[in-house]
Amino acid sequence: GDPLPYDSLLLAQDEGVYIGNPYGLVVKHDPRSAVEEVWISDFFSNVLLHFDGDGELRARLGAPGPGPAEFSSAAVIFHPGPEQVAAVDRRQRAVKWFDRASGELERFLRYDTGLIGVTPPVPMSRDRLVFPLLDFESRTSLAILDLTAGTWRRSGPLPEAYHRSLDTGAGGFASFFVNTLVAGLGGSEVLIGFSGSEILYRHDVESGESVPLGRIPRRLRRGASDDLWRAFDIPAEYGDGLPFDWASGMDGLGVLGDGRIVAIHADREPEGTGPPVLLRGRHFMTIMDIDDDVACVDLPVPGGRDTRSIFAVEDDVLYVLDRRVTMLESEAWLLRLDLADRRPCPEDALVEGWVIQGTGAYR
Numbered sequence: 001g002d003p004l005p006y007d008s009l010l011l012a013q014d015e016g017v018y019i020g021n022p023y024g025l026v027v028k029h030d031p032r033s034a035v036e037e038v039w040i041s042d043f044f045s046n047v048l049l050h051f052d053g054d055g056e057l058r059a060r061l062g063a064p065g066p067g068p069a070e071f072s073s074a075a076v077i078f079h080p081g082p083e084q085v086a087a088v089d090r091r092q093r094a095v096k097w098f099d100r101a102s103g104e105l106e107r108f109l110r111y112d113t114g115l116i117g118v119t120p121p122v123p124m125s126r127d128r129l130v131f132p133l134l135d136f137e138s139r140t141s142l143a144i145l146d147l148t149a150g151t152w153r154r155s156g157p158l159p160e161a162y163h164r165s166l167d168t169g170a171g172g173f174a175s176f177f178v179n180t181l182v183a184g185l186g187g188s189e190v191l192i193g194f195s196g197s198e199i200l201y202r203h204d205v206e207s208g209e210s211v212p213l214g215r216i217p218r219r220l221r222r223g224a225s226d227d228l229w230r231a232f233d234i235p236a237e238y239g240d241g242l243p244f245d246w247a248s249g250m251d252g253l254g255v256l257g258d259g260r261i262v263a264i265h266a267d268r269e270p271e272g273t274g275p276p277v278l279l280r281g282r283h284f285m286t287i288m289d290i291d292d293d294v295a296c297v298d299l300p301v302p303g304g305r306d307t308r309s310i311f312a313v314e315d316d317v318l319y320v321l322d323r324r325v326t327m328l329e330s331e332a333w334l335l336r337l338d339l340a341d342r343r344p345c346p347e348d349a350l351v352e353g354w355v356i357q358g359t360g361a362y363r
Contacts, residue, residue: 011332020044024077025312046071069105078120117180132180157210159197165229172232181253217351219298221248244268254313261288281307296345316340
């Protein structure tokens with residue numbers, strides 16, 4: 001189909017500001033839909049970066065280090081309220097809340113175990129947040145934080161392939177495709193996706209019940225078969241080459257205002273002989289309608305082929321942080337794709353029947 005239209009904003013970098021390996025992205029815009037402020041967590045520099053609508057740096061929060069107000073591995077970033085910005089530290093297994101104006105640390109809260117996902121937490125109420133947090137011990141995909149009590153509760157399903165991988169005792173597949181993704185569906189329900197699975201789950205946070213909602217169609221990307229775990233965990237069936245060549249990975253997930261679901265996948269491949277191995281990525285977007293049971297599949301996402309692109313779906317807009325590296329220079333562009341209007345889907349990208357009827361395929 002035709003390339004998707006988008007706007008772009010160059011984020012200013014200099015000797016003191018370098019976006020080396022971005023992890024999280026939050027964008028807030030004014031009622032006219034113009035970019036107002038951009039927040040990025042970067043686990044190369046282990047800081048939180050705040051840019052204005054012109055792409056100029058306005059603040060740097062945190063610093064690299066092991067302390068409460070420092071980051072050892074800056075990950076998911078989110079806005080808990082108008083006066084705060086918060087982020088997860090993967091290595092410290094902690095959530096940190098900062099005053100957006102002063103940069104002072106306001107709260108520090110640890111979690112005991114688990115691997116944080118790639119999407120911001122979903123607010124369930126004023127005092128509860130639902131994080132994508134994969135835990136092999138409890139075999140759950142979510143962690144629900146009670147902000148008042150400062151306590152965590154595990155919940156959420158794992159796809160069958162993850163159970164099979166962990167049952168072998170090796171867990172190679174589950175460890176490689178460790179990223180979970182969550183988005184709000186309204187009320188007490190959330191949508192859960194997994195980097196190594198094509199199945200999306202609908203989960204009720206109150207009741208703890210989960211059902212598989214649908215299987216994401218594929219057209220151009222590699223996809224991820226239900227038995228992919230065998231190439232990682234069954235010695236006689238180990239895959240050839242690098243695992244990046246074997247399947248697509250899900251990098252982004254969101255729900256639009258009209259209920260349509262947006263999923264972003266990447267096909268990654270090594271470039272050159274190395275070492276080190278340089279990974280390149282091709283990104284695809286699929287938009288799914290639950291009510292009509294149709295999907296617009298594998299639309300190419302604009303941007304370069306840097307595998308470290310990150311994504312955010314906010315207010316019916318897909319934001320792409322696109323790093324472009326040429327020789328010794330790098331640029332960071334924020335791309336903005338407006339998804340509010342239902343553009344006609346190219347005929348060759350339209351797929352019917354992605355919703356799973358009935359239940360099953362989960363534990």
